[in-house]
Amino acid sequence: MxxxxxxxxxxxxxPRCLWKFAWNFGWKGMLSVERFKRxxxxxxxxxxFLYLSIINSCNLRCQGxxxxxxxxxxxxxxxxLSRTIREARAQGNTFFGILGGxxxxxxxxxxxxxxxxxxxxxxxxxGQFITEKVxxxxxxxxxxxxxxxxxxxxxxxxxxRGNKEVFxxxxxxxxxxxxxxxxxxxxxxxxxxxxxxxxxxxxxxxxVRMGVHYAxxxxxxxxxxxxxxxxxxxxxxxxxxxxxxVEMRARVPIALIDAYxxxxxxxxxxxxxxxxxxxxxxxxxEPCPIIQxxxxxxxxxxxxxxxxxxxxxxxxxxxxxARQTRGCVVLxxxxxxREIVLKHGARDTTxxxxxxxxxxxxxxxSSQWLPGEEIPEKHWMYRLAKKYWFGDFGAYRGLTGRPxxx
Numbered sequence: 069m070x071x072x073x074x075x076x077x078x079x080x081x082x083p084r085c086l087w088k089f090a091w092n093f094g095w096k097g098m099l100s101v102e103r104f105k106r107x108x109x110x111x112x113x114x115x116x117f118l119y120l121s122i123i124n125s126c127n128l129r130c131q132g133x134x135x136x137x138x139x140x141x142x143x144x145x146x147x148x149l150s151r152t153i154r155e156a157r158a159q160g161n162t163f164f165g166i167l168g169g170x171x172x173x174x175x176x177x178x179x180x181x182x183x184x185x186x187x188x189x190x191x192x193x194x195g196q197f198i199t200e201k202v203x204x205x206x207x208x209x210x211x212x213x214x215x216x217x218x219x220x221x222x223x224x225x226x227x228x229r230g231n232k233e234v235f236x237x238x239x240x241x242x243x244x245x246x247x248x249x250x251x252x253x254x255x256x257x258x259x260x261x262x263x264x265x266x267x268x269x270x271x272x273x274x275x276v277r278m279g280v281h282y283a284x285x286x287x288x289x290x291x292x293x294x295x296x297x298x299x300x301x302x303x304x305x306x307x308x309x310x311x312x313x314v315e316m317r318a319r320v321p322i323a324l325i326d327a328y329x330x331x332x333x334x335x336x337x338x339x340x341x342x343x344x345x346x347x348x349x350x351x352x353x354e355p356c357p358i359i360q361x362x363x364x365x366x367x368x369x370x371x372x373x374x375x376x377x378x379x380x381x382x383x384x385x386x387x388x389x390a391r392q393t394r395g396c397v398v399l400x401x402x403x404x405x406r407e408i409v410l411k412h413g414a415r416d417t418t419x420x421x422x423x424x425x426x427x428x429x430x431x432x433x434s435s436q437w438l439p440g441e442e443i444p445e446k447h448w449m450y451r452l453a454k455k456y457w458f459g460d461f462g463a464y465r466g467l468t469g470r471p472x473x474x
Contacts, residue, residue, distance in 0.1 A: 070449055072321035073281075080279050082249040084210035089251055092188035092211055096162040101343075101457045103160040108342060108461055113386070114376055117344040118156055119165040119357065122149060122177065124349040124419070126169040128194055129230030130219070132259075132299060134292030134358055135169055135349075139419035142349040146176040146183075148366060152347065153184050155372035162187050167357065169349065172197035178205055181212050190215055192255065194229070195241025203248035215253040215284060216242045220262040228261065246279040253325070254280050258309060259288035259299040267312055272320045282323035285309060289399060291358045291430070293420055303434045307441045317447045328395075331454035333442035335394040335435075341463040342386050345376065352417040355385040358398055359405065360423045361414035381412045390463045395437030402430040 078086070100116040107114060123143040124136045136142070153164060164187060171177055171191050181189055188211050195216035198206075206212050218238055219228040225235040245252040254275055256266050265271065267285070275283060287309060290297045301309070310333070313324050330336050338344040339356040346354045352362035353376060368375040376382060385408055389397040398405055406427050408414070416423040445451040 070447070073323060076276075076279075076321060077251075077281055080246070080249060081251050081281065082207050082210070085207065085213075085249065085251050088185075088188060088210040089213070092162050092186065096160075096186075097188070098457055100160040100162055104343065105461060112377055113342045113383070114156075114159050114373055115342055115344045116161055117163050117165065117338075118152075118161060119167055119344060119346045120144070120149065120152070121167040121169070121347065121349045121357065122171055122180075123169045123174040125173045126194075127173070127196060127231070128170070128234065131228050131230070132288060132290060132292060132294060132296050134360065136419040137169055142419065143174050144347070144349060144351050144366075146180050148351060149180050150183055152366045152372055153180075153187060157184075157187065159373055164189050165344075166191045168192070170194055170197065172202070178202070178209075181206075181209050185209070185211055187211060189213070190253075192217065193241070194234075195238040195245070196234075198241035198244050200244050200247070203244040203250060206245070206250055207248040213251045213253060214241075214245050215255045216245070217255045217257070218242075218266070219257060221265055224261050224265060228259075242278070242280070251281050252279075253282040253284055253323075255284040255286065257286045257288045258301060258305075260301065261299065263301065263305060263309075267309060269316060269320060272316055272322055276320065276322050280322065282325055284325040285313060287436070289358055289396065290433075291398060291426065293422060293426060295426070295430070297431070297433070300433065303438055303441075306434065306436060307438060307443070310436075310441075310443050314443050314446055317445075317450055327458075328436045329443075329454075330459050331445050331451045333444040334460065335437040335442075336460045336463075337389060337394070337396060340386055340389040340394075340397070341459075341461050343458070343461070345382060348417045350417060352415075353379070353382070354417060355382055356398075359385070360417045361409045362417050363412050363414050381408070381414055384408050384412065386463070391467060393435070393437050394460075394464055394467065395435035398427075398430075399433050399435040400437070401432065402427050403432075 104116040125141045126137040192215050222235045288299050290300050346357045351366045353364045354362050363381040364375045393400050
């Protein structure tokens with residue numbers, strides 16, 4: 069399927085977008101991971117991939133969302149964002165995930181992307197603010213890939229996302245991206261209400277007919293103020309998702325992304341391996357987006373590199389998580405997350421101020437770590453890329469214990 073994917077991508081994407089992807093994300097991203105591995109061998113951690121939630125506001129109200137979308141708007145000023153990117157760039161970083169809320173509600177998002185032509189940005193969006201004019205501007209920049217969230221077809225999308233005509237409006241933004249010849253992806257948070265609709269070969273082939281270049285399947289995580297455990301996938305469904313992704317990579321000409329498994333099928337957590345951390349809409353440096361606690365911010369006068377490198381809070385999270393699970397420590401051991409938060413006196417980074425109570429209300433459940441159910445990569449390209457540039461980097465050498473219920 070790789071030749072077919074390459075052929076249709078070359079035909080459908082703008083050459084400038086392809087060049088920026090290959091150079092800023094591909095080549096320089098690979099060098100960034102190599103620098104990370106050298107730092108890690110020396111016991112020094114600074115993640116090669118940073119995820120920046122630049123604003124909390126959103127036009128939708130998705131079930132299970134942990135972001136303070138109904139609170140007063142918090143948006144990181146462009147000066148702080150640019151400084152953060154420059155300081156990360158000095159450590160070799162060139163790839164940044166842009167999240168929200170809805171990132172396109174940030175009034176200076178396009179200016180931010182334009183200010184860093186030597187970086188590559190993946191913008192997680194519901195697509196509803198991507199007009200033809202916005203898509204044309206993104207094509208001119210070339211250094212951005214929109215990742216449009218589709219959570220179900222007409223009925224399920226409205227239920228999941230708390231608004232009307234969500235599916236058609238998101239598709240309109242997706243079509244604007246594809247007509248502008250942007251490298252474009254579709255993301256889905258799989259749960260009980262959409263797994264039968266969207267975890268199918270027919271849906272992937274529909275995306276291919278639209279012109280979509282890649283898809284990213286997440287799994288729903290019941291966290292936040294309105295966690296809905298009934299939506300969470302069962303362990304057998306988690307295994308089904310992994311098997312589907314591996315098999316479809318060899319059958320359908322669309323790139324399939326996942327962030328929670330290594331080349332041999334072993335589960336991993338990007339936070340535990342140190343390959344990524346998260347910045348909240350208030351500028352707090354968090355272990356990952358669903359751990360809404362911090363002891364440092366991007367405004368620390370020491371600078372981003374020293375702040376993250378020397379953070380005892382982040383270090384404890386990485387090491388404790390890696391000793392306990394190859395999966396999600398928040399889902400499997402919320403009690404340990406609470407211990408670290410209290411040990412470091414970490415502040416609640418939410419506007420609602422209830423993150424600790426939410427953590428205490430969680431019931432342990434399985435995540436992606438299901439020993440004995442490992443499904444290795446079959447396609448040589450994915451296997452090679454993960455082995456050398458998205459592995460566990462030796463983070464789990466001291467792992468003990470088993471996931472809950474196993």
